[in-house]
Amino acid sequence: MAVGKTNKEWHLAHKMPRxxxxxxxxxxxxxxxKSCACREIPPDMVELAVRRGLMVQAADTHPTAPK
Ligand SMILES: [Zn+2]
Known part of the structure; x- marks a missing residue:
């Protein structure tokens, strides 16, 4: 999956906690x-989401972002 457009408004409204x-x-x-395509979910977060049943995609089939 290619990295896409940044949703600046979403970012302004959703700051990552310190x-x-x-x-x-x-x-x-x-x-x-769901709202922005500027970066992909990091593999460790994908793994966590899959483990919790929040994502069904297996971590090893997720298209990983370039390093
Ligand atoms: Zn973004």
């Missing part, structure tokens, strides 16, 4: 993925 907990990061990334 010291986010795992849950806060996960929620942020899941919401982010």
């Amino acid at each position: 010291n986010p907990s795992e849950d806060e990061r996960l929620t942020w990334h899941l919401e982010h993925a």
